[in-house]
Amino acid sequence: MNSTVKSTANAPLLSVEDLRLSFGGVLAIDGLSFGVGEAEIVSVIGPNGAGKTSAFNCVTGFYRPTAGAVRLRGRDITGLRPSAVAALGVARTFQNLRLFGEMSVLDNVRAGTHLRIRQNVFDALLHTPRYRRGERESTEQAHHWLDFVGLRGDRYGPARALPYGEQRRVEIARALAREPDLLLLDEPAAGLNHGEKAETLDLIRRVRELGVAIVLIEHDMGLVMDVSQRVVVLNFGREIADGPPDEVRRDPEVVEAYLGRDADEAEIEEARASVAGGRDGGA
Ligand SMILES: Nc1ncnc2c1ncn2[C@@H]1O[C@H](COP(=O)(O)OP(=O)(O)O)[C@@H](O)[C@H]1O
Ligand SMILES: [Mg+2]
16 A cells, blocks of 8 residues: 555664654654665655754664664664664764864775774784784775765875865765665755765765665755655654655645745745646646
């Protein structure tokens, strides 16, 4: 009946179930539920302060939800620490970049790979063959992911020396270096120019082609509608829609809460026309 739910016997990759989060009695998230299938792109949209980043923080273990559950392939991961969630194959980027500015670009991405590479303190102290091999593999992987994201700047210089758009790419490279099954991107195109946004769209598609599922928080409606299989809409912590992009963009409550405020004029007109019950009157 519901065409958006895959008819597999297995649990979805990610399942967020009636998530609630309050800060001193103020509800930042008031009942959020959605699922993400393997290699699916789901966008979470909504006005500033709607609770999008908080939802990411709950999924990735940075916040412990007040109620509700987060499951990964059916396994309850609610309240696990960020490192434990990351070890299960969930990587993320941050709305405000969190690169180590003084560290080289390459080392920032190498830091992402270390999770995967088996080393212990003795290996590191004694510089055993295993340690050297690990270091070499880590460097190779970092170069690979920097190529993948299309970094043009100097990878041996400090991360802070890169232009902003390039730093965003490095953050995505670092997240990919963990070889996640699920990648959460918090406004990856914010502050980017038109060309950089198009490149980000292409990058998101190529990540998905690797078999990685993506949850995307993004304000650029064109990008969201273009790339997502499903769109979840939050407004003041409440989930007001969850469906395919075409359906969501015509939802009256979405038009009112979100498109009416943040979209450009053409999008508002188009959305209103659709809501009013026909495309013929809308052009
Ligand atoms: N650590 C925190 N302490 C108190 N309030 C917070 C905290 N994090 C987020 N909030 C509040 O939760 C609400 C949702 O914020 P956020 O998740 O950042 O929204 P969005 O990402 O959709 O813009 C806001 O009202 C914000 O002020
Ligand atoms: Mg946010």
